[in-house]
Amino acid sequence: MRFFSGRGNSARGFFCAALLLGMAFPGHAQIATVQRPKITGISHVGYFVSDLSKSLEFWHGLLGFDEYFSIPKAGTNQVRMAFIKINDRQHIELFTDPPTAPPNWMSHLCFTVDNVEQMRAYLRSKGYHVGPGNGSKTKAGDYAFEIKDPDGTLIEFVQSLPTGVEAENKGKLMPPTRIADGIYHVGFLVGNTAKSLDFYENVLGFKETWRGSRDGKQLSWINLQVPDGSDYIELMLYDKLPRTYGTQNHVSLEVHDLQAAIHTLESRPAYQWYLTYQKPLELHVGINRKRQVNLYDPDGTRVELMEPHTMDGKPSIPSTAPPPPPAHE
Numbered sequence: 356m357r358f359f360s361g362r363g364n365s366a367r368g369f370f371c372a373a374l375l376l377g378m379a380f381p382g383h384a385q386i387a388t389v390q391r392p393k394i395t396g397i398s399h400v401g402y403f404v405s406d407l408s409k410s411l412e413f414w415h416g417l418l419g420f421d422e423y424f425s426i427p428k429a430g431t432n433q434v435r436m437a438f439i440k441i442n443d444r445q446h447i448e449l450f451t452d453p454p455t456a457p458p459n460w461m462s463h464l465c466f467t468v469d470n471v472e473q474m475r476a477y478l479r480s481k482g483y484h485v486g487p488g489n490g491s492k493t494k495a496g497d498y499a500f501e502i503k504d505p506d507g508t509l510i511e512f513v514q515s516l517p518t519g520v521e522a523e524n525k526g527k528l529m530p531p532t533r534i535a536d537g538i539y540h541v542g543f544l545v546g547n548t549a550k551s552l553d554f555y556e557n558v559l560g561f562k563e564t565w566r567g568s569r570d571g572k573q574l575s576w577i578n579l580q581v582p583d584g585s586d587y588i589e590l591m592l593y594d595k596l597p598r599t600y601g602t603q604n605h606v607s608l609e610v611h612d613l614q615a616a617i618h619t620l621e622s623r624p625a626y627q628w629y630l631t632y633q634k635p636l637e638l639h640v641g642i643n644r645k646r647q648v649n650l651y652d653p654d655g656t657r658v659e660l661m662e663p664h665t666m667d668g669k670p671s672i673p674s675t676a677p678p679p680p681p682a683h684e
Contacts, residue, residue: 601651
């Protein structure tokens with residue numbers, strides 16, 4: 356068949372060619388029109404731990420959260436993963452495996468989506484290598500898959516199911532001892548600002564809410580809010596990697612009265628144990644003008660308690676400093 360029979364029919368011929376190509380490759384037309392599903396918040400963040408009993412003393416004994424699920428190591432009765440419940444939609448995962456990239460103790464970050472198979476298709480349409488879904492579930496009974504961001508950070512997407520462990524424990528295991536009600540944000544190291552913004556903003560649809568600088572000369576942080584919720588991530592920008600990752604790769608818990616939270620922590624028996632390896636708690640005001648206090652788990656991973664509002668209710672002015680040069684190309 357000839358698509359072009361003369362100058363007068365060139366437009367019609369082009370249309371016919373395009374139509375036939377669309378018929379020959381229907382998958383291409385579908386990929387081109389895939390819409391991103393909703394990304395509603397932070398589901399969890401995972402960290403490696405060297406001593407689970409000490410980590411549980413930190414998360415349960417000091418911070419007041421409960422362990423609600425665990426996964427054993429294959430063929431043993433030893434725990435490989437422990438799940439610390441923050442609220443009905445968020446948790447912390449503690450891995451007893453050795454860190455995959457020491458000295459980085461962060462395992463992965465997970466976002467909740469309303470349709471995990473649509474997210475697979477959407478990322479494939481953007482050129483990302485994502486394997487086809489096979490209907491399998493995680494050990495916790497939900498649908499999920501993983502990719503890596505431009506810096507190699509493992510990013511997971513999960514669709515919670517009504518038969519999953521999280522859903523089955525709705526309203527349970529949230530004792531009044533919890534020092535916070537939810538994960539406010541998760542921060543992690545980023546070595547190429549432009550590539551990260553392209554991934555999180557242009558591909559995933561995150562929205563920038565603030566950026567800050569330690570010295571006013573070079574950008575230090577960029578906050579990006581999930582497109583369909585209020586949780587956010589904090590890109591910790593660098594041009595040279597720090598010696599330790601634990602202060603940069605962190606989780607922030609939302610606390611509405613930080614001074615009261617500090618008094619509560621200091622009154623707990625586990626606080627004296629905490630002082631055997633860490634300094635006393637110190638309230639300070641961040642560059643974002645929000646009151647905060649830093650704690651550290653036994654492996655040095657920072658857990659930040661932060662108030663969601665500035666100290667005087669006035670907004671914090673974002674920095675205009677340039678980002679650091681890319682740490683790698």
